[in-house]
Amino acid sequence: MENNNVPKHLYFYSVGLSYKKADAEVRGQFSLDAIAKTRLLEQAKEEGIESLIVTSTCNRTEIYGFAEHPFQLIKLICDNSNGSVDAFQKVGFVYKNQEAINHMFRVGTGLDSQILGDFEIISQIKTSFAHSKSMNLANAFLERLVNAVIQASKKIKNETEISSGATSVSFASVQYILKNVEDIGNKNILLFGTGKIGRNTCENLVKHTKNEHITLINRTKDKAEKLAGKLNLIVKDYSELHLELQKADVVVVATGAQNPTVDKAILNLKKPLLILDLSIPKNVNENVEELEGVTLIHMDYLSQLTDETLENRKLHIPAAEAIIEEVKEEFVTWTKGRKFAPTINALKEKLNAIKVSELDFQSRKIADFNEAQAEIISNRIIQKITTHFANHLKDDDTMVDESIEWIEKVFKIKAS
Numbered sequence: 337m338e339n340n341n342v343p344k345h346l347y348f349y350s351v352g353l354s355y356k357k358a359d360a361e362v363r364g365q366f367s368l369d370a371i372a373k374t375r376l377l378e379q380a381k382e383e384g385i386e387s388l389i390v391t392s393t394c395n396r397t398e399i400y401g402f403a404e405h406p407f408q409l410i411k412l413i414c415d416n417s418n419g420s421v422d423a424f425q426k427v428g429f430v431y432k433n434q435e436a437i438n439h440m441f442r443v444g445t446g447l448d449s450q451i452l453g454d455f456e457i458i459s460q461i462k463t464s465f466a467h468s469k470s471m472n473l474a475n476a477f478l479e480r481l482v483n484a485v486i487q488a489s490k491k492i493k494n495e496t497e498i499s500s501g502a503t504s505v506s507f508a509s510v511q512y513i514l515k516n517v518e519d520i521g522n523k524n525i526l527l528f529g530t531g532k533i534g535r536n537t538c539e540n541l542v543k544h545t546k547n548e549h550i551t552l553i554n555r556t557k558d559k560a561e562k563l564a565g566k567l568n569l570i571v572k573d574y575s576e577l578h579l580e581l582q583k584a585d586v587v588v589v590a591t592g593a594q595n596p597t598v599d600k601a602i603l604n605l606k607k608p609l610l611i612l613d614l615s616i617p618k619n620v621n622e623n624v625e626e627l628e629g630v631t632l633i634h635m636d637y638l639s640q641l642t643d644e645t646l647e648n649r650k651l652h653i654p655a656a657e658a659i660i661e662e663v664k665e666e667f668v669t670w671t672k673g674r675k676f677a678p679t680i681n682a683l684k685e686k687l688n689a690i691k692v693s694e695l696d697f698q699s700r701k702i703a704d705f706n707e708a709q710a711e712i713i714s715n716r717i718i719q720k721i722t723t724h725f726a727n728h729l730k731d732d733d734t735m736v737d738e739s740i741e742w743i744e745k746v747f748k749i750k751a752s
Contacts, residue, residue: 352398364617529591
């Protein structure tokens with residue numbers, strides 16, 4: 337007879353792809369917007385996945401979660417993006433159990449960022465966890481792990497200089513403009529898109545170029561007006577994009593559109609134009625380079641720009657890794673305790689049952705039997721025995737699964 341109640345053997349996985357093996361075009365195929373992320377979580381519930389979080393940034397798309405097989409999670413990414421399983425197999429990664437835990441720590445603390453020490457990803461992980469929790473897709477293990485990664489991230493940020501100096505894609509783009517555009521203070525700069533990278537770039541442009549000719553365009557005009565109000569900049573309607581492109585000397589594109597919004601068809605240039613595309617997926621069609629005088633720079637190139645700041649950050653990697661190991665050790669100790677706690681509790685119940693039976697037998701056999709005294713002594717003995725077993729299971733050299741199996745077999749107990 338078929339047994340449908342056999343428990344599933346679940347493993348903790350991290351699956352995804354990042355800038356390390358996937359270029360911007362491929363990352364764009366696998367990118368997930370807010371709607372796609374929600375759809376992915378809903379599909380996960382339907383398919384019996386009980387706990388996971390999904391992150392998708394310009395540099396990576398990843399899932400951390402529990403499954404019987406990693407393909408269950410890979411399929412979720414492919415089903416909700418424009419990426420295929422074949423493409424994933426070429427550039428994707430799969431980490432399991434401890435390796436998956438290690439990966440999340442390195443990502444969340446900026447050690448795996450395209451620009452070392454960039455801590456923006458930790459806010460993405462926080463948001464992703466909150467999203468999963470709101471849909472009842474986050475168990476105690478995942479919550480504890482995310483909190484441990486957040487703790488390590490804060491500690492590294494506060495106790496090391498791995499994030500010192502202004503280095504990010506937005507800052508690197510401004511550095512590039514300053515080095516490659518003469519008389520930048522008098523040039524016309526157009527910023528198209530006012531998402532997080534767009535806002536940061538705009539603030540850096542104002543701060544470092546002293547330019548008073550910066551124009552903002554965003555599909556949602558009130559967002560551009562809100563930013564412009566803070567920085568005293570010009571705002572134009574989205575319908576005027578093609579006109580503003582003709583006036584511009586420098587264009588920074590940082591939109592969240594899924595397809596290119598700028599191509600050579602809408603450019604009618606009378607002077608050189610520098611375009612920086614800070615979007616994933618790419619929002620500037622590469623055909624603009626067919627036009628004379630157009631220079632197109634993508635964020636992948638900007639991310640590779642290294643300077644003294646980045647070189648200095650590398651010196652702090654050992655200190656950051658030491659903090660990760662410290663926080664991770666606390667987390668692993670908690671997971672071990674969580675794993676063997678049911679067995680210790682079952683052992684305690686078994687010993688208590690033996691105690692009750694034995695005290696009952698002795699109280700009937702011995703006339704002046706002091707039951708209260710015997711209760712105190714036997715409880716202390718039970719506590720000492722279970723503490724010995726717990727300490728054995730906590731030991732780093734202990735094979736926890738085998739030890740749990742042995743204890744349950746010897747005492748004929750089954751942990752719930």
